[in-house]
Amino acid sequence: KQEVTQIPAALSVPEGENLVLNCSFTDSAIYNLQWFRQDPGKGLTSLLLIQSSQREQTSGRLNASLDKSSGRSTLYIAASQPGDSATYLCAVKETSGSRLTFGEGTQLTVNP
Amino acid sequence: EAGVAQSPRYKIIEKRQSVAFWCNPISGHATLYWYQQILGQGPKLLIQFQNNGVVDDSQLPKDRFSAERLKGVDSTLKIQPAKLEDSAVYLCASSLEFWEHEQYFGPGTRLTVT
Numbered sequence: 381k382q383e384v385t386q387i388p389a390a391l392s393v394p395e396g397e398n399l400v401l402n403c404s405f406t407d408s409a410i411y412n413l414q415w416f417r418q419d420p421g422k423g424l425t426s427l428l429l430i431q432s433s434q435r436e437q438t439s440g441r442l443n444a445s446l447d448k449s450s451g452r453s454t455l456y457i458a459a460s461q462p463g464d465s466a467t468y469l470c471a472v473k474e475t476s477g478s479r480l481t482f483g484e485g486t487q488l489t490v491n492p
Numbered sequence: 493e494a495g496v497a498q499s500p501r502y503k504i505i506e507k508r509q510s511v512a513f514w515c516n517p518i519s520g521h522a523t524l525y526w527y528q529q530i531l532g533q534g535p536k537l538l539i540q541f542q543n544n545g546v547v548d549d550s551q552l553p554k555d556r557f558s559a560e561r562l563k564g565v566d567s568t569l570k571i572q573p574a575k576l577e578d579s580a581v582y583l584c585a586s587s588l589e590f591w592e593h594e595q596y597f598g599p600g601t602r603l604t605v606t
Contacts, residue, residue, distance in 0.1 A: 421602075422599050422600075423496070423585070423598050423600055424535070424583070424595075424597040425597070426595070429594075469534050471534070478548075479537040479540065479548055479551075480535075480595070482534025482535050482536070483534050484533050484534050485533075485534055
């Protein structure tokens with residue numbers, strides 16, 4: 381059974397810092413890995429998706445990497461802003477049609 | 493393009509009562525998902541529909557939860573009777589097809605069972 385773990389559970393940083401969120405998964409035979417953002421009272425917004433054959437994906441100030449063999453992914457946020465404050469979730473999909481298995485999330489607070 | 497719509501946004505009920513949630517996916521999306529997100533946890537898939545057929549309901553507590561998508565468009569999730577541990581946010585999502593990676597999420601319904 382696939383299990384996804386995110387560390388840390390919560391993180392508070394001053395504005396402008398670069399930061400790294402971690403995600404690990406127990407079964408390395410994944411189809412893809414996705415990072416989501418969740419704002420309070422709102423649904424999830426997809427940030428980045430990495431296919432199993434890829435090593436990283438970038439979008440603006442966000443960079444996500446994937447190391448399948450070690451069962452790890454990181455989300456790097458450059459020059460953090462207060463607007464980045466949210467909960468960040470990673471999720472893995474094991475086959476093209478299978479369900480997403482989510483981690484418990486990292487709650488990020490960026491202080492002005 | 494309108495997003496995934498859910499109602500109600502909030503619901504408070506007593507244990508052993510019944511409750512129903514409604515979801516209208518993005519127009520043209522064949523696949524619809526219901527997730528349960530307990531406070532402090534990631535979402536857990538309850539049921540996945542492809543058009544009006546069930547693809548995956550392995551994590552749905554079928555003794556008290558039911559869901560339908562009769563015309564392959566909107567969907568209803570019901571809990572009967574509710575337990576305290578059902579307190580959670582219920583998220584609906586949709587995608588073009590079940591193999592599509594892009595799932596679009598609604599705002600969720602926050603259920604409190606007292």
